[in-house]
Amino acid sequence: MRHILSLLLENESGALSRVAGLFSARGYNIESLTVAPTEDPTLSRMTVVTSGSEEVIEQITKQLNKLIDVVKVFDLQEGRHIERELMLVKVRAEGKDREELKRTADIFRGRIIDVTDRTYTIELTGPRDKLDAFLEAIDRGLILETVRTGASGIGRGEWILRI
Amino acid sequence: MRLTGAEITIQCLQEEGVEYVFGYPGGAVLYIYDALFNQDKVKHILVRHEQAALHAADAYARATGRPGVALVTSGPGVTNAVTGIATAYMDSIPMVVITGQVPTPAIGLDAFQEVDTVGITRPCVKHNFLVKNVEDLAATIKKAFYVASSGRPGPVLVDIPKDISQHVAEFSYPKSVSLRSYAPVTKGHSGQIKKAVQMLMEARRPMIYAGGGVILGDAAPALTKLVKQLGFPCTNTLMGLGAFPGTDPQFVGMLGMHGTYEANLAMQHCDVLLAVGARFDDRVIGNPQHFYSEGRRIIHVDIDPSSISKRVRVDVPIVGNINDVLDEMQKIVDATTARPEPAALKAWWNQIGQWRERDCLRYDRASAIIKPQFVVEKLYEVTGGDAIITSDVGQHQMWAAQYYKFDKPRRWLNSGGLGTMGFGLPAAMGAQLAHPDATVACVTGEASIQMCIQELSTCKQYHLPVKIINLNNRYLGMVRQWQQILHGNRYSESYMDALPDFVRLAESYGHVGVRVESPADVEPALREAFALKDRVVFMDFLTDQTENVFPMVKAGQGLTEMLLGAEDL
Numbered sequence: 001m002r003h004i005l006s007l008l009l010e011n012e013s014g015a016l017s018r019v020a021g022l023f024s025a026r027g028y029n030i031e032s033l034t035v036a037p038t039e040d041p042t043l044s045r046m047t048v049v050t051s052g053s054e055e056v057i058e059q060i061t062k063q064l065n066k067l068i069d070v071v072k073v074f075d076l077q078e079g080r081h082i083e084r085e086l087m088l089v090k091v092r093a094e095g096k097d098r099e100e101l102k103r104t105a106d107i108f109r110g111r112i113i114d115v116t117d118r119t120y121t122i123e124l125t126g127p128r129d130k131l132d133a134f135l136e137a138i139d140r141g142l143i144l145e146t147v148r149t150g151a152s153g154i155g156r157g158e159w160i161l162r163i
Numbered sequence: 164m165r166l167t168g169a170e171i172t173i174q175c176l177q178e179e180g181v182e183y184v185f186g187y188p189g190g191a192v193l194y195i196y197d198a199l200f201n202q203d204k205v206k207h208i209l210v211r212h213e214q215a216a217l218h219a220a221d222a223y224a225r226a227t228g229r230p231g232v233a234l235v236t237s238g239p240g241v242t243n244a245v246t247g248i249a250t251a252y253m254d255s256i257p258m259v260v261i262t263g264q265v266p267t268p269a270i271g272l273d274a275f276q277e278v279d280t281v282g283i284t285r286p287c288v289k290h291n292f293l294v295k296n297v298e299d300l301a302a303t304i305k306k307a308f309y310v311a312s313s314g315r316p317g318p319v320l321v322d323i324p325k326d327i328s329q330h331v332a333e334f335s336y337p338k339s340v341s342l343r344s345y346a347p348v349t350k351g352h353s354g355q356i357k358k359a360v361q362m363l364m365e366a367r368r369p370m371i372y373a374g375g376g377v378i379l380g381d382a383a384p385a386l387t388k389l390v391k392q393l394g395f396p397c398t399n400t401l402m403g404l405g406a407f408p409g410t411d412p413q414f415v416g417m418l419g420m421h422g423t424y425e426a427n428l429a430m431q432h433c434d435v436l437l438a439v440g441a442r443f444d445d446r447v448i449g450n451p452q453h454f455y456s457e458g459r460r461i462i463h464v465d466i467d468p469s470s471i472s473k474r475v476r477v478d479v480p481i482v483g484n485i486n487d488v489l490d491e492m493q494k495i496v497d498a499t500t501a502r503p504e505p506a507a508l509k510a511w512w513n514q515i516g517q518w519r520e521r522d523c524l525r526y527d528r529a530s531a532i533i534k535p536q537f538v539v540e541k542l543y544e545v546t547g548g549d550a551i552i553t554s555d556v557g558q559h560q561m562w563a564a565q566y567y568k569f570d571k572p573r574r575w576l577n578s579g580g581l582g583t584m585g586f587g588l589p590a591a592m593g594a595q596l597a598h599p600d601a602t603v604a605c606v607t608g609e610a611s612i613q614m615c616i617q618e619l620s621t622c623k624q625y626h627l628p629v630k631i632i633n634l635n636n637r638y639l640g641m642v643r644q645w646q647q648i649l650h651g652n653r654y655s656e657s658y659m660d661a662l663p664d665f666v667r668l669a670e671s672y673g674h675v676g677v678r679v680e681s682p683a684d685v686e687p688a689l690r691e692a693f694a695l696k697d698r699v700v701f702m703d704f705l706t707d708q709t710e711n712v713f714p715m716v717k718a719g720q721g722l723t724e725m726l727l728g729a730e731d732l
Contacts, residue, residue: 010344014281014293025286055472062469068290068310071344163343 002031003057004083004153006161007046007064011037015069019046021068022073028052028060032085032150043071043163047152049128053110071163080156086123087131088113093120097142108134119144127151164335168297169194169510172261175304177204178336181232181731183223183596184208185216189236190276191263194328195488208596208625211617213240217247218615220257221256222586222593226551226578228381230257231593237263237325238276241283244484246583249287250320253580254402257316259307260288260603266326281320285711291318297330302337309340309358314347314610316379317469351483351491359462359479360495361436367507369395372418375402375579376440376465376485383407383572385489386439392496394508396515398426400441401564402579409568410548416524417725420716421561424523425515427722431457438463440485443475444580445718453721464488516689523714523727524565533682535559535634535706538689539566542632543605545689550612551594553577555587555611559641561712563606584693585614591629592621594598602693603629609635609703610659619672630692631701633665636708643688644711648732669701677704 011016012044016035023030038045050060057075064073076083093101098120101150105112105122108130124134128151135143155161166174172195185208199207210216220231220442231251235244241262251258265274281293290310292303303321311319363369371393375458377386383406385528390397390407397407398418407414416423417510418430430436430448436459448454450475463470464485465475471480481488509524537564542550544624552567554560554577569575576594578586589607605612612633622629634640642657675698679688685704692700714725727732 014285017282018285021285055476059469060475066469068345070343088691 001053002049002051003060004081004151005048005050005064006074006076006153007048008038008071009044009046010069010071010159011042011044012069015044018067018069019048019064020046022063024051026063031032034150034152043103044050047150049151069108072161074155074161076153076155081153082156083127083151083153085131086125086126086149087134088121088123088147089135089143090119090121091138092118092142093145094118097139101138101142104134105138108137110134164333165331165333166330167194167198167459168323168330169198169298171300171332171334172304172323172328172330173198173202173205174334175336176232177202179308181205183488184232184234184305185210185220185593186221186234187213187216187240189240189263191237191265191325192234192328194259194630195234195261195263195323204641207234208592210589211620212615213243214247214585215329215618215621216261216616217244217258218250218469218583218586218589219593221247221251221595222553222576222590222598224251224256224258225590226573226594227575229258230308234257234261235263237265237280238278238643240276241278241280243508245283245287246459246585248284248320250578250581251318251581252287254287254375254578255316256318257312258318258652259319260320262320262322263328264293264322264324267324270324278488280320286609287318288320291320291322294324294327294489297327299326300332301334304339305340306342306708310342310345314345323493324601331565344484348609349484349487351464351481351488353491355479355481356488356491357495358678359437359481359490360499361501362460362462362479362483362501363437364499364501366433366435366503366513368432368434369393369508370429370434370436371395372398372400372430372438372441373397373403373406373442374400374439377403377406378484378572379465380440381572382440382486382489385486385493389489389493389496392493393503396429396512398422398430400447400579402674404440404564405572406440407571410570415519417564418448418722420718421565421712421714422447423565424517424521424714424725424727427716427725428518429515430721431721434459436461438477439489440465441561442470444475445474448475449720449722449724452726453564455722460679463662509651526710530682532707533679533685533704535562535627535636535704535710536566537682538632538685538704538706539563539606539635541686541689542606543567545686545693546602546604550574550604551576551598553587553590553603553605554592555605555607556582556584557608558636558644558710558712559606559608559611559634584611587611587616587632587705588629589613592618592625592627595627595629596625604632606632608636609633609637609662609665610639610642610691616668617630619669619674619699619701622672626697628695628697631699633701633703634706635662635665635703636706637662638708641712646712647711648715648726649717665701665703669699674699674701676703677700680705
């Protein structure tokens, strides 16, 4: 099953590679990994999307907690949460495709952020499924480039991950 | 007090009460060696290869419980040390490793003797640091000692670039250290501990399985007291030998791949299993599916939450300092009148007695060729069971574990997790320095000993009178055994050809060398050797070439699917 793990870690060089190294050394899956400093510059917030049985996810959580640079780990799957990912997609936009692509982008609440005679660059945010659905909704042959950030996650309501 | 980084490094070691640093100098650590030269509190032991520095520091830690300290230079110094670091990591040994690094402006430029030390060692240390500012140096070393020796212990590495060791800063050694991201658990959950004791009292076929964590946590006395009071059978893992006395009637021997028949069967058929400081690894329980096939309730006490429910699901997990958890269990046991049903326990011991009658460690004692088991038995007798025994890896290691009965913790030093050939001799040096008056013997084989044999020179320099028991069968014995049993007698590259004359080799280093070729000479030779209290004696025993270690559970098989002797092949 797919799990979104939220981590607070020391914003130190090497912390990212400790986490990434743990996943590769122990053979855990990584679907995506995002990291950036928080409002407290000494801390980074990381979101790792992984998959595995309950036992594997439990081991991953324990092993992450064991890393000295990891301050906190939380499996967002344990509560209600929000997941968002940003995608930039460059498409061939000529002739009748131009209007069609614009319409589809609107339906998905995407924004066209760069335009040339022959291309659009569309910005889209949402959960992974929505971004996947957009890519399926447009003619695959028109896609020139996609850039996805991987998911960022946060708990709903009063549930807060901080030290 | 303003000091250079190098002086700060040595001051920190003094503050930590470090007795010995095991190391080897080189370009990137020259300032640190200079600072070492100007004082005499911290003594330096110059090894002949960095791997040995790490093993010696590691064994010093195993023998004393205090963190071992090693100091090596950048580049090849580090890469040579990696085997020793990984060895300590796999066995959770507290160690602080100080490594030199190229000057900060040169980092990343493929400078002479540069490696990414923090990167190379990351998967085999508990933590590591690259010091980029001399102001941070003292606090970093303080953290290193704290992290290495608290929680589940392990090696911590501090990488110091050469310019940092030259820069000057105000020195003050922090009194305490706290890390917001690191707070090891100490006290176990009281509710869980109560539940565990209740489960033990309800057991009809109880079993206690103790590992290296008991020794690391200095909990052998607490374990022994509890087991004696409960009257339950107890087994120790390879790493746990000495956690419960090997000569006690309640001890059923080591368990696992080369464990005793009775220990493995009791593991499989017990109804309540108390696992203490052990981790159910593949060499211990064999195939986990097979292990599951027999239902039993499991209580697992460990300081590391990630050791619990890793290979085996447990019913009562208890995360905590083992000594504290066992103390709390003891208090509950003392306060209650509940005891396991005596008739059930008696029937269980009868069953174990029947298993014991298989006499699984029997061997041909009348052999005209020296049997390796016989040498270990005689070693046990001659040393009165009171020596510190180090070993390398292979058949000799298993025979030492099976036939030398360890009654006390920190007497059996071997590389259990990583299985590092070459560990034994440098480990004996570290143990001898830790306990100058103790009898220290390295049980080894002709293949393993050659992996760090250069350390005979270090033994000479520092007058470390260790005794080397070389069980020389002219084969990579354990490889040969697997090839015989699992690879159709195809002995691919497992014969040790062109062996040196070990007697003359030992003599050339200034030691005593003895060759023993007949069973009748084994005991007299050992007595003579151990009487030479101030000399290294290299004893080369020419043993039976085809002897195998039994019992044996083949890799991937169930714990009860044991080969008990040549008749099972």
